[in-house]
Every structure is written in structure tokens, then in C-alpha cells.
Amino acid sequence: MNNTAPFQLPLGVSLRDDARFENYMTGANGLPCAMLKQAAEGQGELLLFLWGSHGVGCTHLLQAACHAAEPFRRAAVYLPLSELLHLGPGILEGMEHLELVCIDDVQLIAGNRLWEEGLFHFFNRIRAQNNRLVVAADRAPRQLGINLPDLLSRLSWGMVFQLHPLPDEDKERALQLRARARGFQLSSEVVRYLIHHASRDMGDLFELLERLDRASLSAKRKITIPFIKQEMGW
Template identity: 50%
Template sequence: MQVPTQLPLSVRLRADAQFDNFIAGPNAVLLDSLVQLSDAQSDETILYLYGASGCGRSHLLQACCHRVELRGLTAIYLPASELLDLDPAVFESLEIYDLICIDDIDQLMGQPLWEEALFHLYNRIRDLSKRLVISANAAPKSVGAELPDLGSRLLWGLVFQLHELDDSAKLDALSASAQARGLTVSDEVLQFMLNHGSRNLKVLMEQLDQLDQASLTAKRKLTIPFIKQVLGWS
């Protein structure tokens, strides 16, 4: 196996971003397709997923990378927000990886050099039968690509919308994430977080991170009074 060249960007994967703790809800077909693509069990090598912030796009892309790396292969996760200060040439030779995951490509749209670099990457991925997973906040035709040829490439492969979970599934997702951290959290506490905080799952997960750290530091259990204190809720 050829070892990929080190990029001027290092993004650590979240340890808890795994397929087995992702609550699929209405996204079961998407989840199955990502697992098959990661395991090289799918005829399709490219997948584009889109959805609102907080739906779990970043979780799924990182889960793909984890699964590929567990098989002894190479994967790279690149959030567009951390690419913008770099030269688009960072996309060159990415096909040396077995799987490339690029998050939030909507942030690259309207920037000619980045659009061209992504266009050429799509072509190389298809020619070499490597695997590519892309995420964005909108469908391919609505994401804002100004390069017509890129617009057509974004439609290659599989395209899925990542649907938001209902409140019950969000509670399941919070519970699964807490368990992955080794946290003991009652259903009452999780329901309190959902009722009094944001219903955006990304924000809820960030709050759980904050509470995890505060609990470790203070050596206290996650109770409703403690959560109010840490998060500044009345």
C-alpha cells in the first residue's frame, strides 16, 4: 500500500463518529449505501449527500473514514471551512487515498479555482475507480456551482438528502453519543436538554461535549441543576 503524501492540513476524526452509533431514522437507505461504499461493496464509487446543518453530515463522512481505515486502507476527511485558506492545489493527488470525504462543499462554490480543482478531482476519481463522498447544504442543482461541467459532475453517482430526525430519534442519538463517551445520563436529563436548549442536533452534541468536560473536571454526575449551571440556563 502506498503511503499518501502529507497534506498541509490535518483533521482529527472524532472517535465517536461511527456508523454504529448513528441513529438513522428516515435515513436508513443512505446509511446502508455509505456502509456499502466504504466496504467497496457498491458499484457506485461516488456519493453526494445534502441536508441542513446539524443533521449529521460530518458524522457520516467521518464514519466512512473510520470504517475504511479499520480495513487497513487510507482515507482523508477534509472540511471545506479549513480548506479556504489553502491553495486549491491541495486537491491534486488526493486520489492516492482509497476514500476521500469532503465536507460542506457549498463553501467552495462561486470560487473559480476551487470549482475547477473539484471538477478535475471528480474526473480522476472516476477514472481510477477510487471512492468519494461529498456533503453540502443543498442538492447538486441548488448548491451554487458556477462551472457548468462541475454542476454535471456533482450529479454523478448516488445523491441522497439527509433528513432531520424527529425529537424521539434525537433523544436516541444523544443517548448513543453519551454511551460512547462513557457518560451515564438519565432519560429525564436528556429530555430536559432537548426541551430547554436548541433542537439542532449539532448544537446538542456540542453541549454534550461541554457537559462531558465539565463533569470530568468537577467530578459530578450530569444532573439537571448541574446542566443549568454549566450551560447558564435559568
């Protein structure tokens, strides 16, 4: 199946426009990024499993892979189980014909018999089609608490990568990169202030950056340290 854009689900699920490889600071995660780019091109491993704590970029990279599939006319879909779990595993029917399927938050199916069996059968169907599957979770396969042994073995079939948090100097560059993607500049002093006064979790820092961006647009002011102190009450 070929298409010019990611496969669209009528479920209110969409890709963030800024969730692209060029907007991701790789740090120590260069190899999984390279493998994901290969998957988007229809190359490399049929199964990739990414895991890591909140804020390391699993969701960003899964969505980036779907975006990256577009120029290669490969049909791709992003499935966040945090939003779709209640629909049941029937949503996977027929998706084995897509060239790239990215399933996020797979830890949420642990102990759910219907989902565990449904995902197991989907693994078999997509593999039979020689299409690519990327799965992400907040922990390694053996730590998920999956009850179905056959599914647990499938999750470890391909390459398994832990995504590592960025050191502070890379966090600074990542925040500046995200700011430029949103159309504004952040000074090094402002970035260091944010990192040392807010959560060091990148997901939380990006959410804070979006909040400050909206506030600065509303106030028609630049994001400076005095502005941050006023907005955040620090």
C-alpha cells in the same frame, strides 16, 4: 493503494474518534448510511452526494466512512473545506489514488473559479482510477450556485441523498448513545429536559453535551437537571 489507517494530511485535520457508524442514530437515513458503508468497503457507487442542514450528521458520516475503511485496508481521507479552502485546489493533487475521498462543505467553493475547475478535474481523475468519492454540502447540487456547468453535472452523477433531522424520540436515543460513547449515562428525564430547553439542532445538542460533560468532570458531579440549571443558568 492500500493502507491500514486513513491517509494522513500534514494539515492539522483529524478524525473524531467517536465519529463512527455505531455512534450515529440513523432514523430515516438508513439508505445513505448503508451506501456509505459500501463505499468504505470499496463497493457500490463511485460517487455519493449527501446534503442537509446543520446538525443532521453529514460531517459525522463522512468521518465514519473513513474510520470504516480501516479494517478493509483502504486508504481514506477526510477533507473539510471549511478548514482547507484557503490552501487552494492543489491539495487534491494525487488524492485520486486513494480508495476513498470524503469532501465536506463543498458549498463553500460556489463562485470560486479556481476551486470549481479544480474539483471538476479531480472528479475526472478519481473516476478514471475507479476510486470512490463522497461529497457533502448544506444544500442539493442544483441549489449550490455552482457556476461551472460541467462540475454541476458531475455532482449529480452518483446517488444524491438528503439527510433528515431526527424526531425527538430518536434525538433522545442519540444523546444517550453519545453520552455512553463518552463514558457516562444520561437519564431519560435529563435528555428530555435538554431537548425541550436547548436548541433542537443535533449539532448544538452534542456541543452542549460535551460542555456539560467537561463541567461535570470538573465539578465531580453527575449531570442532573439541577446541575444543568446551575451550569446553564436556566
